[in-house]
Amino acid sequence: MCLAVPAKLVELRADAAVADLHGNRVEVNTMLTPEVKVGDWVLIHAGFAIQQLDCRTVEDTFAVLEDLRQRTEGGGHDPAKR
Amino acid sequence: MTRRSVEVREFLMRLEWAAAKLERDVAFMEVCGTHTVNAFRCGLHSLMPPNVTLLSGPGCPVCVTAQGDVDQMIHLAGRPGVTLCTYGDMLRVTGSHSSLELERTRGADIRVIYSAMDAVKLAADEPRREVVLAAVGFETTAPATAIAVLEAHRRGLKNFSALVTHKLVLPAMRALLDGVPVKLDGFLCPGHVSVIIGAEVYRPIVEKYGKPCVIVGFEDLQLAAGLCRLVELALDGTPRLENLYPQAVSPRGNARALEVLERVFEPVEARWRGLAAIPASGLGLRAKWSQYDAARKFGLEAVDAPEPPGCRCGEVITGQCTPHDCTLFGTACTPVRPIGPCMVSSEGTCQAWFKYKRARTAKHEYVKT
Secondary structure: OOOOEEEEEEEEEOOEEEEEEOOEEEEEEOOOOOOOOOOOEEEEEOOEEEEEEOHHHHHHHHHHHHHHHHHHHHHOOOHHHO | OOHHHHHHHHHHHHHHHHHHHHOOOEEEEEOOHHHHHHHHHOOHHHHOOOOEEEEEOOOOHHHHEOHHHHHHHHHHHOOOOEEEEEOHHHOOOEOOOOEHHHHHHOOOEEEEOOOHHHHHHHHHHOOOOEEEEEEOOOOOOHHHHHHHHHHHHHOOOOOEEEEEOOEOHHHHHHHHHHHOOEOOOOEEEOHHHHHHHOOHHHHHHHHOOOOOEEEOOOOHHHHHHHHHHHHHHHHHOOOOEEEOOOOOOOOOOOHHHHHHHHHHEEEEEEEEOOOEEEEEEEEEEOHHHHHHEHHHHOOOOOOOOOOOOOOOHHHHOOOOOOHHHOOOEOOOEOOOOOOOHHHHOOOOHHHHHHHHOOOOOHHHOOOEO
């Protein structure tokens, strides 16, 4: 339940924002992270940005996810490709 | 092999080396539902040396919610004029006589929400309905409830209230160490709860109880690194607090979230499945906000209700037994027809075992004192 996902802020209004979540646009409440700016990466939990993230960390995470995706699409369960 | 898998392997090799040097059994506990599931998903349990066990603690909010509190939610949802807003996790949890899902099929107005603010918007849109937010969850989720209450107040909404059963992680960890007959050698501390409360709050667990605490995120690398450090700290015999998730967790947490929590809530005694009532282990609305307290508004009394007959969820989430020790596990109780909350929730220990460790193996017994 404490699941949170990283997303990039693309639009900022008073106490509300729009974040790009891997291609999806989601509305995010930024009252818990009042200092964020457009372009920042945040951790989203239940519609709230709960923390600003270091962008290098996020890029690392997405690199792993992309790697997994390519392996799944390209090789299925071939152990040689793991 | 990717750079990352090499790193994971390096941590596991270090862990194995330290475990071999230890020459005794050690057991560590995670207190986060997402850790429970991800540790299984990435196969960590099967990679542990024979003398290292990772236990699942009371970290899934749905699972720790006492049966009496589940009954209250279900009762309230059945009241005429009430719209109950809940996070999806609670929908299928069975109370003493029903579940929210069952009540919905009987006509109760139950909405699954993504954010607590959805409940506030609903209250504004439907002024004739009494909109109640089923406020379940740990410190990660509680600030959203606090902001929802403040927002309802700002908008002057009289038809919004929250049935608050928020829980605090630290009192549960202390209760485990004080009163549960399970041998623990350290904690893998929850990543996102720690984003809010900060790393330093675990220091008393390290200093008073002498148990190492390592804060980690949710990926294989983080989990492997965390377990590796716990085994190494056990070998060194020097309990320490280590934060391996500093990109998200700061020493003092999210100041704004803590300020909002302090403003709206106060610590109250809370009932936990498996741990009974623990003083100051939950959050209740301060007197100033009591008009938004659904329990008060609807005159709900706190009741203790027994767990479903035969269900051992309470012992499972305190590390006292494994799902395999429960006779209902995988027979009468399955993810399709769950009896206990640990089988309902996708982060529940029983559901994780059902998915990843259904077969009994030699190493399914937990270490007991």
